[in-house]
Amino acid sequence: MIPGWAVAVTACGMLAVGCAEQSRVPIPEGIPPGPGAPVPPIDIDAPGRTADQLRDWAAGQTDALGIPVTALEAYGYAAAVMAQSRPECGIGWTTLAGIASVESRHGTYRGSSVAPTGDVSPQIRGIPLDGGPGVAEIPDTDGGAMDGDPVHDRAMGPLQFIPETWKRWGVDANGDGVANPDNIDDAALTAARYLCARAGPDLRGGLAPGPDGLQPLRRVPGRRSRPRGRLLGGDSAVTARRDDTAGCCR
Template sequence: MVTLVLAGCGIGPDLPPIPEGIPPGPGAPLPVIDLDGPGRTALQLRGWAGEQSSTGIESVALEAYGYAAAVMGRSKPGCGIGWTTIAGIASVESKHGTHGRSDLDADGTVRPPIIGIALDGAPGVALIRDTDGGKLDGDPVYDRAVGPLQFIPETWKRWGVDANGDGVADPQNIDDAALTAARYLCASGGDLTSERGWQRALLTYNQSNSYLLTVRDRAAAYSVGRRV
């Protein structure tokens, strides 16, 4: 997980200022959709995602973030997670599934797969020995974070969920990864509309204050339609 620094935020006479404070704003409200529709129900947000083009996020990714927030709004209404928070994390973790040579297919699957460095205990790197026989990350010795939201296999095994209706919980699919991240964050932080809850959720996801602040900055930018 690499923390990047925003450059030039808040500069520009025609751009809305990026709000301060924690948690970041929830962003453009989501339209009502049929959360139980067949197939990739996130597609119902295509029009809404198109209206958020100023964020610079591909529609297929925005649909995934919006759908995840909508699902949690029904299943965990006390959480209050905004799509902007999921987008902020995905921006830091993988540039919304476009890290390196990767890109998102129309169905939200990252190709080629995003696989992080070996968590082998090297300086500055956690030590996490293999937990999945290399099934998700191709490494039978050490675990590696996988997918656009960078889950380690052990965490994915516990929290991974199928969000696009294909019957498979795939960490390399942005629909599945976004909803899994939202579930994990809500379970970790409780009320994400509170400063304490949001901070607790983010520090559970990544125990770094600089990471938390970078995600906050990016999510806050998205909340007012800014790209980062």
């Protein structure tokens, strides 16, 4: 499992803004170490929304962590799937929770909410990737069909994937037959698959140690957020940066 001091996310393919300017940002003091509560055994091939099996596990942590139950279920399920399909990667649910906290406050940015199916509404969209200050220029790749912008790509959903990355990596994780970037189940499992693939046989290859034992986060491109100040320990990633916006939206 990934040590608590060794977390930094490299996600240029997920969010493509300012990748050349990635920097490590230390986590604020007071973030406790630890891997998070272990995910209990589940049948990852069960029909329907398989993450529902983690309801009791998630409900027992939601108040302490400030994370919606459905979102916690999604992170736990994604970690469970990867533990069986790519055990050498070692990605934990706290890594995914940390990224989602940075990108969209777990699907709740600007009044959005997460339904029991995992769907996030209203949809969360990033700024146009138009080459502005600190922003990469990515001309439209999807005709606006996914991100609603026919001119430039925008990051989408609770994990803020760009359309091109989603088309390659997106998976259905809630059993509805659709890979949807605006569904937190689908987005969490897709992020786990993406990070493990980018990191190679060991997720440590995609992570980096930070100074003084603090958990760092390489700047997720295009991301700014207002930190919650309570999350997370273990193999987590959260940001110390303060702004009025979250995700890639600013």
